Amino acid sequence: MRADTQSNQAHVYTDYHPRWLRQHVSTYWWLEKPVYFAFILRESTCLFVGWFAVYLLLLINAVVDGPAAYQAFMAWSAAPWMILLNVVSFVMLVFHAITFFDAAPQALVVHLGRTRVPGQLVLLGHYAAWIAASAAIVWLLVRA
């Protein structure tokens, strides 16, 4: 229909034809503005969440298989490309955590009695829990 109208130059109304309702959006629309790019960057953190879930599965599998498999897993983790991948993943996971907690006050409305707990306080609670959980894990892993 579009090609039809465009190729038919004979119609008198060709000069005033309406704008197409559905404008074409480039596949790379998210490269057009920094905020769009930040959005896609935030969404793409899921790839690193997925990667680390797989990494944890491999670690659990190595522990199930015994001491030799665990040593092999730790040696594999020390390969330069693995360290590089995990440094990038660490940065992306921190970005994921910050952006996810930032959205929490909107998603999580907490009431104490009849008063709504301010969003800032909900956010603060998330950061406190984040620090406490991280400290507990470090303590568990280095305690021995």
Added chain:
Amino acid sequence: MIKRHPEPLLWMLFSAGGMLSGMLMPVLILMFGIAFPLGWVTAPTYEQIAGLMGNPLTRLVLLSLVALSLFHWAHRFRHTLYDGLQIKHLNEVIAVVSYGAAVVGSGLAAYLLWQLG
């Protein structure tokens, strides 16, 4: 199954996975992916790590973390391909593959962690 409004449930899994992975993954990747391999901190011996993972609470946390994180990935990945790259004609295939992978990974995590008991 995909057609009967599973979206609220999938969003809940996405949300729970985002929260749990945000809380626990940065420190875990910092330790296992960077600090242990580079020797900043001495890595746990096999006996230590096996003892830690033998604890039922550890295994419950690990199972929740792996399973919910995989569903978090699946949900966000599907929506980003849909909105970001506008791959709309493959939406159903992508949904089945993503959530399917999350289900398989969760089952695998449960199976492996069960063996550590």
